[in-house]
Amino acid sequence: MVTIVVKESKILEKVKLTEKELEEVLFNLKSETEKIGEDELSIEINADRLDMLSSDGISRAVKGFLGVELGEPNYQVIDTDYKLVVEKVSQRPYALAAVVYDVNLDDDFIKELIQFQEKLHDTIGRKRKKVAIGIHDLGKIREKEIHYRLASLNESFVPLNQRVLMEISDVLTHTDQGKLYANISLFNGTVPAIAEASGDILSLPPIINSDRTKIDNNTSKLFIDVTGTNFDAVAETLDIIVSNLAEGGSKIGRVNVVSDYSNFSPIMRHNRLEFNSMDINRRLGFSLTSEDIVHYLRKSRMEAEAIVDKVAVIVPQYRVDIMTYTDVAEDVGMMYGYQKISLKKPGLSEMGKLNPMTKLERNFRELVIGAGFQEIFSLVLIRGSLLQGNYVSIVNSISEEYNAVRNSLIWTSLKFLEKNQFARFPIKIFEVGEVVVRDESTDTGYRNENRSSLAIMDSKVKYEDLQSVLHQVIKGLTGKYPIYSPITMEFLIGGRASRLLLNNQCLGIIGEVHPNTLVKYGIKYPVVIAEIYLEKITEVM
Amino acid sequence: MISENEAKILGLLSSKKVLKASEISEYLGIPLSSVFSLANLLKEKGYVSIKEEENKLLELTDEGKLRLKNGLPEDVLISKLNGSSVKISEAKEILGKDFNIALSWAKRKNLVQISNDMIIPKYTSYTSPEFEYLRKVSLGEKIDTVITKELERRGLVREIRSKDMEISLIKDVDVRQSITFLTPELIASGDWKNYTLKEYNVAAFPPFIQLGKLHFFREFLERVKDAMVSLGFEEVRGNFVEMEFYNFDMLFQAQDHPAREIHDSFQVEGKGKLPKDELVKNVREVHEKWWRYEWNQDISKRLVLRSQTTAVTARQLTIRRGETKVFTIGKVFRPDAIDATHLIEFHQLDGLIIEKDFSFVDLLSILKEIFFRIGIKEVKFKPGYFPFTEPSVEIYGYINGLGWVEMAGSGLLRPEVTEPAGVNMPAGAWGLGLDRLAMLMMSVNDIRNLYSDDIEYLRERRIDLW
The missing domain is CATH 3.30.930.10 (Bira Bifunctional Protein; Domain 2)
Structure with missing residues (x-):
C-alpha cells in the first residue's frame, strides 16, 4: 500500500463527485480514502497501480469506472529538437527523457508532482536503486543537447536548494541526499550525471538535481529525465509520468535519444494481448460476451476489440501492471463491480479433517483441564538469555525481550510463574504449543515440535503432586502407565527429576526446579514442572 | 443450638429428671464449675430450672488428718509411758515437738501427775473421745456442735461451705449428639440416627479454588x-x-x-x-x-x-x-x-x-x-x-x-x-x-x-x- 495526500477540492473538481461518492468509487478501484485535513484527502493506492499515484491518474481511472470516458485517452506527443545523448554509465546504464509543455504549476501542483516522483521512487524505483527521476524547468535549460555521462568527483555545480558551488565529492559526503544515495551511484570514482552538452551539470541521478533548473510557480514546461539499472522500469516510469501530466492537460514532447536501446523517448509502450473470452469467463466464473468484456476493458481505460470469441486488448503505457490474461480478468471483474457479483450457495461438502496433532492436543488439554490446571498461551519469541541449549536467535531482532525462538515450553512457563507470585495460590498451569528445535534432516535445518508444559507453584510442592497428574494423563491417552527413570539436569533438583518412558520412548521430563534456576528467574516459591513431547505420544498410541 | 456437652447433660436428665450438679459432674467427668455454666446456658435456653444450694460440711485439717492416723498427742504420751514414770526431760525427747501439746492436754484431762520433774501416768493406755469424732468427720458423719466447737478450737477440723445446684429438666428435647462429619461407618451402621448434623453458615463465602480452564x-x-x-x-x-x-x-x-x-x-x-x-x-x-x-x-x-x-x-x-x-x-x-x-x-x-x-x-x-x-x-x-x-x-x-x-x-x-x-x-x-x-x-x-x-x-x- 502506498499512501498519497491530495487536495480535496482539486480532485473533486476533476472527477465531478462529492467526497462520499469518490470514496465509494475508489473503494471499487482498490483504494481507501480518508479525509485528513480541511481540504486534504489521504488515499491508499495498491502497489500495482502506479498510474494512480497522482490525482490526474486517479481522475482517469474514476472517469472510466463511472463510464464518463472510455478507452485510452488520446495524448498528443509532439516532436522536439531536444536530444539526449547516452554515454557509457556502467553503474546505471539506462536513461530516457521527455519534455512537457503547457504545465500550469502552482504550489499545490508542485507539492503533488514531488510526491508523485517520490512515490514512484519508492515503488518501481526501489528507493531509487532501480529508477531515479529528475524534473527540471525546461525554460532554465540553455542547450538542446543533453548528455547522460559520468562525472568525476572534482566537477562542481550548485545542488538543489544550496546557494554555493559544490564539488561532487562534497555533495556526496556533506548533503543528506548524498549520504543516502552515494552507495548506489558512486563507482570507480565517478557518478552518473545529466548535463548540458557544454558541460553544465543539471542533475546527479539518483542523488540530487541542480538548483539552476529548479521548478517554481512560473514554470510552464518541464524536462524530465529518468535513469536507472533496468531499461523496462526506466521506460515505464517515464511513460507513467508524462501520461498523468498529459491527463492534466499538458502536451508531451518527444526527445531524440542517442543510445543502444532507443532512438526516442518517451516510448509510450503499448502491449497487445489476445485471449479467448472463455478464459476470462472461466477465471471469473462469469458468462460475458466478448462485447461485454470489451466494454469493461474500455471502462478500465484500455482499448479493446472483440474478434468473435476472442478479445484483443491494447494495454496502454500507464498500465504497466497488466501482464497476462489473469490481470485483464481482474480489471473486467473490477469494472463489473465486485459488489454486484452474485454468489453461489455453498454445495454440500464432505467434512474435512483436523490435523492428527490437533486431535491429540484437544484430548490432552481436556485431560489436563480435568486435573484443575489453567491453560496459558504465551508468545513464541522470548529473551534468548532465558533459554538453555540450542535455540534460534533472530539476527535483526527489534527488542532484547524477544530476540529468540523458544526451544522448550519450560522457559516460557517459568517466565509466566515469575509474573504470578502475588496471585492466589496454588498456581497450576499448563500450555500446549510449538517450539523450534535444530534438525539437520529438514531443508531449513530446523523443525517445529509440539509440546506441553505443566507446572505447579505453591508454598510447598512436591514431585508427586505433578507426577500423579501426568501418570493418569498418559494412561488416559495411551492406555498404559509410563515408568520413571531418574535423570540429572542442571535446572532440576538431583534425585527429584525423572524421564517418563513408555515402550522405550521418552515422553517427557518431570522434576522439581533447582533453586539456582528459581533464583535466575526471580521465583521465590518452589515449583514442580514437566514437559511432554506430544509427537512421542502419537508414536506410542 | 445445643453444644455437645449440653446435649450430654440433657441426655442424663432425660432419664433422671432431677440431678445435682455435683452428680452430673461425677457421671459425665465434666468439672463441676463447667457443669454450673452449662446448666446456666441450658436454663437460658429454657430446658432446665435450677435451684441453687449451699451445704455446710466439716473436714479434717491437716493436723486432724495426722492425729487420726497417729492418735492424739496425749494418747500417744500415755501409750509411750506405758505406766512408768519418767523425767520430763526424757519424755520431751521421746515425744519431740508434740510434747508440750501432749503434756498440757494430759494434765488438763487429769491423765498424769507431775511431781519433782517426774511425769507419773495414771493409765497405761488411753483413747480420747475426740479420736472417735475425728473418725466420724472423716467419714462425713454428723457430730455434735459442742464437740465440733471443741475440735475446731484444737485446730483439728474446720467448717467448709460448698455450692451445688439442683437441676430439673423442664422441657423435653432431642438429645442426640450433634456431629460435623457424616462418616461411612455412621451410614453403614445406621448410627447416624443417633446424631444430628451440625448446621453450617451456608451464607458465608467459600475459600478460593482454581478451576481447570481452557484458554x-x-x-x-x-x-x-x-x-x-x-x-x-x-x-x-x-x-x-x-x-x-x-x-x-x-x-x-x-x-x-x-x-x-x-x-x-x-x-x-x-x-x-x-x-x-x-x-x-x-x-x-x-x-x-x-x-x-x-x-x-x-x-x-x-x-x-x-x-x-x-x-x-x-x-x-x-x-x-x-x-x-x-x-x-x-x-x-x-x-x-x-x-x-x-x-x-x-x-x-x-x-x-x-x-x-x-x-x-x-x-x-x-x-x-x-x-x-x-x-x-x-x-x-x-x-x-x-x-x-x-x-x-x-x-x-x-x-x-x-x-x-x-x-x-x-x-x-x-x-x-x-x-x-x-x-x-x-x-x-x-x-x-x-x-x-x-x-x-x-x-x-x-x-x-x-x-x-x-x-x-x-x-x-x-x-x-x-
Whole structure:
C-alpha cells in the first residue's frame, strides 16, 4: 500500500463527485480514502497501480469506472529538437527523457508532482536503486543537447536548494541526499550525471538535481529525465509520468535519444494481448460476451476489440501492471463491480479433517483441564538469555525481550510463574504449543515440535503432586502407565527429576526446579514442572 | 443450638429428671464449675430450672488428718509411758515437738501427775473421745456442735461451705449428639440416627479454588478450525523457520520487492536447501520473465521466521496433486512496534483450494461462507493487490458498533505461482489475521491480553459463548 495526500477540492473538481461518492468509487478501484485535513484527502493506492499515484491518474481511472470516458485517452506527443545523448554509465546504464509543455504549476501542483516522483521512487524505483527521476524547468535549460555521462568527483555545480558551488565529492559526503544515495551511484570514482552538452551539470541521478533548473510557480514546461539499472522500469516510469501530466492537460514532447536501446523517448509502450473470452469467463466464473468484456476493458481505460470469441486488448503505457490474461480478468471483474457479483450457495461438502496433532492436543488439554490446571498461551519469541541449549536467535531482532525462538515450553512457563507470585495460590498451569528445535534432516535445518508444559507453584510442592497428574494423563491417552527413570539436569533438583518412558520412548521430563534456576528467574516459591513431547505420544498410541 | 456437652447433660436428665450438679459432674467427668455454666446456658435456653444450694460440711485439717492416723498427742504420751514414770526431760525427747501439746492436754484431762520433774501416768493406755469424732468427720458423719466447737478450737477440723445446684429438666428435647462429619461407618451402621448434623453458615463465602480452564483465545482458534473442517478443509501445519523461497519466491514476490526488505521479516542465521531443480528452475524463469531481473538463488535460501502462513500454502502446492482443500492456522512473525493493536507475532489462517474449473465467483462464495461460520454474517469485497493472486480481493466484515473492518486478503493464485509447482488447475487462496478478529469478537481491547501473563485475568475471564 502506498499512501498519497491530495487536495480535496482539486480532485473533486476533476472527477465531478462529492467526497462520499469518490470514496465509494475508489473503494471499487482498490483504494481507501480518508479525509485528513480541511481540504486534504489521504488515499491508499495498491502497489500495482502506479498510474494512480497522482490525482490526474486517479481522475482517469474514476472517469472510466463511472463510464464518463472510455478507452485510452488520446495524448498528443509532439516532436522536439531536444536530444539526449547516452554515454557509457556502467553503474546505471539506462536513461530516457521527455519534455512537457503547457504545465500550469502552482504550489499545490508542485507539492503533488514531488510526491508523485517520490512515490514512484519508492515503488518501481526501489528507493531509487532501480529508477531515479529528475524534473527540471525546461525554460532554465540553455542547450538542446543533453548528455547522460559520468562525472568525476572534482566537477562542481550548485545542488538543489544550496546557494554555493559544490564539488561532487562534497555533495556526496556533506548533503543528506548524498549520504543516502552515494552507495548506489558512486563507482570507480565517478557518478552518473545529466548535463548540458557544454558541460553544465543539471542533475546527479539518483542523488540530487541542480538548483539552476529548479521548478517554481512560473514554470510552464518541464524536462524530465529518468535513469536507472533496468531499461523496462526506466521506460515505464517515464511513460507513467508524462501520461498523468498529459491527463492534466499538458502536451508531451518527444526527445531524440542517442543510445543502444532507443532512438526516442518517451516510448509510450503499448502491449497487445489476445485471449479467448472463455478464459476470462472461466477465471471469473462469469458468462460475458466478448462485447461485454470489451466494454469493461474500455471502462478500465484500455482499448479493446472483440474478434468473435476472442478479445484483443491494447494495454496502454500507464498500465504497466497488466501482464497476462489473469490481470485483464481482474480489471473486467473490477469494472463489473465486485459488489454486484452474485454468489453461489455453498454445495454440500464432505467434512474435512483436523490435523492428527490437533486431535491429540484437544484430548490432552481436556485431560489436563480435568486435573484443575489453567491453560496459558504465551508468545513464541522470548529473551534468548532465558533459554538453555540450542535455540534460534533472530539476527535483526527489534527488542532484547524477544530476540529468540523458544526451544522448550519450560522457559516460557517459568517466565509466566515469575509474573504470578502475588496471585492466589496454588498456581497450576499448563500450555500446549510449538517450539523450534535444530534438525539437520529438514531443508531449513530446523523443525517445529509440539509440546506441553505443566507446572505447579505453591508454598510447598512436591514431585508427586505433578507426577500423579501426568501418570493418569498418559494412561488416559495411551492406555498404559509410563515408568520413571531418574535423570540429572542442571535446572532440576538431583534425585527429584525423572524421564517418563513408555515402550522405550521418552515422553517427557518431570522434576522439581533447582533453586539456582528459581533464583535466575526471580521465583521465590518452589515449583514442580514437566514437559511432554506430544509427537512421542502419537508414536506410542 | 445445643453444644455437645449440653446435649450430654440433657441426655442424663432425660432419664433422671432431677440431678445435682455435683452428680452430673461425677457421671459425665465434666468439672463441676463447667457443669454450673452449662446448666446456666441450658436454663437460658429454657430446658432446665435450677435451684441453687449451699451445704455446710466439716473436714479434717491437716493436723486432724495426722492425729487420726497417729492418735492424739496425749494418747500417744500415755501409750509411750506405758505406766512408768519418767523425767520430763526424757519424755520431751521421746515425744519431740508434740510434747508440750501432749503434756498440757494430759494434765488438763487429769491423765498424769507431775511431781519433782517426774511425769507419773495414771493409765497405761488411753483413747480420747475426740479420736472417735475425728473418725466420724472423716467419714462425713454428723457430730455434735459442742464437740465440733471443741475440735475446731484444737485446730483439728474446720467448717467448709460448698455450692451445688439442683437441676430439673423442664422441657423435653432431642438429645442426640450433634456431629460435623457424616462418616461411612455412621451410614453403614445406621448410627447416624443417633446424631444430628451440625448446621453450617451456608451464607458465608467459600475459600478460593482454581478451576481447570481452557484458554479463551486458543479456544477461538479451535472453533475456527472446526468451521474450516465443516466446510470440507483438511488441516495442515508448517514450521516457523522458513526459507525465503517458500515465504516469498514461490509467491511471485520479486527479490527486490520492498516487502522483502530486511525490516519486514525476522532473519535467522543459516541457509536452507532448495528443493528439486525443476521447481527452482521454474520459479527462476517466471521471476526473470515478468519481473525482469536476475533471480538470485542465494537470496531464496535465506532463512526467516515465516512472515505469512501462505508459506505453508506454497509448500502444499509443491506436494499436492489433484483437487485439494487445505487450511493452516499458525503463528507468523513481523517486526513492528508493540502496542495495544500490534505484536511481533500473531496468528493467520491460510486456505487453499485447488479445483478443476474453480473460479473467482466460487472463491468469493466460499469466503462468504467461511466468514459466516466464524460468526461474521455480513461481508463485502474490495479489489486488492497481492503479488501472488489475480484477481485479488480484500474482504471486509461488518462488526456491530464499529462498521466495516478489513479482515482478509484473497485471490486466485497466479499461474506464475501454480504452474512452476506443477499445479495445472485453478487455485484459490486466502489469508486471514485471527488475532484482531478474536479481539473484535470477544471484546478484547489490547492484543497483549490474548497472550496474557496474568493468571488472574485468565481465571476471572468470563466464558465466551459460541
